[in-house]
Amino acid sequence: MNGTEYEDNLEVIVRDSLGCFTPLSADQIDTVSNASKYSISENDRDAGSSSLEDVFGYMAALNKMAVSGNGICADRSGNASLHDSLISTADYISHKVNGASVRYIEIGPEPYKTELIIKRLIGNGVDLTSYIGLDINPESEKAMRLALEPVVGKQRFSYKINDYNELQSSSFGFHDGITVVAMMGFQEGNELPRKMLRILKKLTSKGDLLLSEMQLSSLAGWKPIIDFYSLQPMKQFSQKICERAQLKPAGQHRIFLTPIETELGPVMTAATVIPYKLFDHHRYLLTNCCLKYTKDQFRAARKKENDFQIVKEFFSGDQTVAYQLTLRN
Amino acid sequence: MTHNPSSLSRPSERIIEAASRLFFRQGYCSTGINQIISESGVAKASFYTHFPSKEALAMAWLRQREERWIEQLTERISQHQLTEKRVSAMYTMWYDQIREEGYRGCGFINMAGEFSDEKSPVRALVRDHKERVRQVVANNVLNEYRPMMEPEVFDELVNTIYSLFDGAIIQAQNFMQDWPIDSAMKTSMKTLSHYRSGAVL
Numbered sequence: 001m002n003g004t005e006y007e008d009n010l011e012v013i014v015r016d017s018l019g020c021f022t023p024l025s026a027d028q029i030d031t032v033s034n035a036s037k038y039s040i041s042e043n044d045r046d047a048g049s050s051s052l053e054d055v056f057g058y059m060a061a062l063n064k065m066a067v068s069g070n071g072i073c074a075d076r077s078g079n080a081s082l083h084d085s086l087i088s089t090a091d092y093i094s095h096k097v098n099g100a101s102v103r104y105i106e107i108g109p110e111p112y113k114t115e116l117i118i119k120r121l122i123g124n125g126v127d128l129t130s131y132i133g134l135d136i137n138p139e140s141e142k143a144m145r146l147a148l149e150p151v152v153g154k155q156r157f158s159y160k161i162n163d164y165n166e167l168q169s170s171s172f173g174f175h176d177g178i179t180v181v182a183m184m185g186f187q188e189g190n191e192l193p194r195k196m197l198r199i200l201k202k203l204t205s206k207g208d209l210l211l212s213e214m215q216l217s218s219l220a221g222w223k224p225i226i227d228f229y230s231l232q233p234m235k236q237f238s239q240k241i242c243e244r245a246q247l248k249p250a251g252q253h254r255i256f257l258t259p260i261e262t263e264l265g266p267v268m269t270a271a272t273v274i275p276y277k278l279f280d281h282h283r284y285l286l287t288n289c290c291l292k293y294t295k296d297q298f299r300a301a302r303k304k305e306n307d308f309q310i311v312k313e314f315f316s317g318d319q320t321v322a323y324q325l326t327l328r329n
Numbered sequence: 330m331t332h333n334p335s336s337l338s339r340p341s342e343r344i345i346e347a348a349s350r351l352f353f354r355q356g357y358c359s360t361g362i363n364q365i366i367s368e369s370g371v372a373k374a375s376f377y378t379h380f381p382s383k384e385a386l387a388m389a390w391l392r393q394r395e396e397r398w399i400e401q402l403t404e405r406i407s408q409h410q411l412t413e414k415r416v417s418a419m420y421t422m423w424y425d426q427i428r429e430e431g432y433r434g435c436g437f438i439n440m441a442g443e444f445s446d447e448k449s450p451v452r453a454l455v456r457d458h459k460e461r462v463r464q465v466v467a468n469n470v471l472n473e474y475r476p477m478m479e480p481e482v483f484d485e486l487v488n489t490i491y492s493l494f495d496g497a498i499i500q501a502q503n504f505m506q507d508w509p510i511d512s513a514m515k516t517s518m519k520t521l522s523h524y525r526s527g528a529v530l
Binding site: 020021022023217219221222226255256257258259261265266268 | 410411412413473476477478479518519521522525526
């Protein structure tokens with residue numbers, strides 16, 4: 001791995017951080033790339049099936065919990081739950097597009113939050129001309145079609161199975177109106193800030209609205225983050241990622257918050273590692289790592305090269321989740 | 330190290346320098362005023378003009394040592410952004426101190442040990458110094474953790490990290506080896522990791 005690859009590789013940086021700042025040793029930890037986690041492997045082809053539907057299902061289950069409307073992440077008075085914040089975000093987008101037709105592109109699609117947003121947009125009278133999903137996981141399309149075709153219509157639904165690193169805004173064709181590019185499920189935390197900025201710049205064009213959801217390092221402390229990664233679907237996700245790497249899990253995943261240094265300053269990163277045994281050696285597989293910016297870091301990440309302008313932010317009542325809307329300059 | 334009293338211009342500085350060397354090498358009680366006067370190259374009258382008693386000299390020496398020590402500690406800490414690297418930087422103070430002074434432990438604790446009266450101004454000064462170090466741990470080292478925790482949990486973490494850090498030099502002095510410092514640093518890292526993960530130790 002050369003210097004640039006190391007500098008861009010969040011998994012390796014997090015592995016090294018775990019080795020420095022937790023009881024784990026870096027040479028005990030193996031990493032797996034996002035491409036290996038979410039795309040069809042040789043093993044899947046040999047077996048004639050894949051477990052990618054499960055992988056997608058666990059993430060979708062988390063999102064279903066989030067929008068179930070039972071006050072998740074609300075303040076003490078029950079206001080500004082995740083559900084409410086998504087509705088506020090959709091209402092703001094409806095107002096912001098000011099009658100223009102909207103193309104909705106979703107990076108790393110998930111059905112529940114997106115269905116909620118799109119239903120709200122349409123309910124608000126937005127002219128939604130198309131929905132385009134972009135995912136590296138081919139098994140997500142079926143679930144997304146089931147969720148969204150009844151809402152947007154079959155002709156307006158399309159899907160691309162690609163690694164987002166390989167596409168650019170022109171890959172989606174031309175749209176005479178406003179394009180909303182959405183990235184939900186804390187995906188922004190899956191890449192280092194400089195790499196994510198490069199990706200987002202490539203995937204957007206001048207005038208596009210970018211919506212990103214981020215779980216924050218907030219004054220609510222680290223417990224909400226630990227609690228999130230302690231949810232059963234996250235544990236199942238780690239088990240499945242371990243199995244997909246042809247390894248046998250030797251227990252449930254362990255959750256660490258470990259700091260890394262970035263150009264935005266120190267960023268706390270949630271990392272899940274699952275134990276497995278290789279011959280007689282106890283080892284760990286890093287199944288997930290996700291940056292948890294502070295509010296200021298999330299803003300700085302977007303403002304860094306003046307390619308984006310923050311137009312609106314919504315925060316859950318407990319201040320642990322942010323919805324950031326930015327305009328591509 | 331060669332010693333040239335005349336290179337220090339002010340008599341008070343020469344006296345403190347000589348006292349520093351002698352107190353640290355042979356202890357407070359074993360060091361006589363005449364030896365300090367002799368090694369500092371000042372007149373007896375001049376000594377008493379500046380320091381009415383040996384205890385007053387000890388206080389002046391400790392104050393000077395504290396200023397320099399705290400300045401070095403905060404300087405080392407401020408060179409790092411990550412809390413965890415700041416904790417590591419604290420321990421480099423001990424490694425460097427051992428390289429420069431040998432396994433002499435903590436000059437403040439050594440001095441406090443020579444004053445059996447708990448109400449002695451020297452014991453009070455050492456307590457104040459240690460409290461200042463604890464505050465550096467809280468405000469300069471672990472401050473990023475403060476908003477993420479309940480106040481009592483943060484205080485507990487500060488006390489733990491402070492105690493590990495300050496205890497390490499005593500055991501290094503006792504065993505005349507570095508391993509207590511290595512061990513305390515590793516335990517500090519594990520402790521921070523536990524607190525980040527919400528675990529109760």
